[in-house]
Amino acid sequence: MLEVTIIYGFINSIILALIALGFSLTFGISGVSNFAYGAMYIMAGYAVWIMINMLGLPFILAAILAVILTSLFGLALYRFVLLRVRGMVISEVIATFGVGLAILELFRYLGFTGFEYTLPVFTDGSVVIGDTYIDHQRLWIVGIGISLAIGLYLFTRYTKTGLAFRGIAQDEKTALSLGINSDRVAGLSVAFGSGLAAIAAILILPRGTISVNEGYDVLINAMAVCIIGGLGSTVGVIVASFMIGYAQMITDAFSGPHWKMIVSLVAILIILLVKPSGLFGKQKELEERI
């Protein structure tokens, strides 16, 4: 029992981290709101499903195309919606949330619900650690999740684009004066974040059926991880995912799955009460607190 909790808690944490990476890259690191994140996640899932089952493409091609298409959608979202309301936080939030809502409810209206909407796993089979069976898909999730997290950490510290992402969040005007085209960088950031959402969707969705409601859950979980970890910190995302991931598993094991949903919310409220800028948030510590 304990072993299962530990192993599945670990996997659950990696899944949370994977979900939160894209949101964190856009919202946490570059300071651009993307509340259509959950919708993009679900959209990527349905895009792969449509390409495989209706257009007959092979899985690999469909997956790559889905990631590219979602990134392009993110870019378009920035260019046609976000760019016009940039800097007005209220409008950014409402506009992106509206776009996400429109996409999710459109899928619901079109009837994309049911057991046939599943994505194929990467490789079939399972391995045994101790007495616990783990299927290959979860191993893929862990492997790719960890490498993406490390990749993101290195990317935001050692590449020019990554540094520019952090730069525009810290001080957009200074970034401009140093030759960073903040509009282009912010657009790229939304595109990258959307691409990461698509990758997460392709990895995680094969575990069950694709459902519209999951879009909201993904957004909530991603927000929870970002708030708790602190904006602008990759380490914070990882630590927060492990905290929430294990907290969810433990509540699941000891008090039943009913309470699993409430863990992230309680965690958000506690962290806002105790340390409002999150565990590792330094970037805007002063500006966000009143």
Next chain:
Amino acid sequence: MKQKRRERIDRGIKVRSDDIFALTSYREFLYVSVPPVAPIILLLALPLILPLYWQKVLITTAVFAILALSWDFLVTVGMVSLGQALFFGVGAYLAGYFDLRFGLPIWTTIPLATLMGGLISAILLLPVLRLRGVYFSMVTLVLPLMFERTIEATGWLGGTEGLTGLKSFSNIWVECYLIVIVLLLVFFGFRRLVTTDYGLVLKAINNNDRAVMSGGINIYWMKAQALFITGSIGAFCGAFMTHVYMFVGMPVFALDYSILPLASAVVGGMGSFAGSLLGAFILVPLSEALRGIGGLRTVIYAISLVVFIVAIPEGIFHYVQRKYQQFERWATVDN
């Protein structure tokens, strides 16, 4: 080089009747008095002329208009809520619970639910008040969804079945006139409130919170009061609808109750309250007319929300107001 640009000038009648306030003719008198009086007469007369089905629509519209007004009020204080359904749902469940558990009469459950709903909402959101930016939106977005999940999972308060067999109002006239009068009270009350000293402080918190703090005012306490006001009004709507439907269930936390008030306020125009009222009275009857398309309605709200916030951020009301008060002409300018 000579160029043309459009210039806007206040109409003479506006200057005479509004700014100088020298009313010398019926025309000027009507110019000042029609805009505030027309909605009152219209709202009070509507229940008399509408058929039964549209009376029900009027009730829903008024509820959404009140929610939109309370959303607009929160925005005035600098808090953007993405979850008016929280206030609505808390009030609805409280009223249902009081009715079923203690068998209280309707005129007790609604005031109780109103006050307690405001209190509960304010307490739930207290942790977020210390932060600026999008945290408030995030948490308000999360809370109603969480309530819905909790009730679904634990089966408390009737679970997925909801609470049924609640008391109803004696007849539809009571329902109609109660909600219309509350709507008018909330509308004119808010418009009055933001011009008082109290409202001025609230607006100042939105503009520059540090300046208000350095003025020796406890802004958390002020924000909590604003939350209580909004929460109470939202909870009243919830409690009222509970008794209209004689039922309360998980749909009270649905996204509809969050997104429609928001869309109404944005389409109508934020910041003036009149915009929210106008927006609700455009969107809700429209959606009722489009009932046939079912789930697509939310998509339409969402799209209209995005279009208005991106392309026409001032909203319909401010456009109308400008046309009413100013005229435009082409002027040549040298540069």
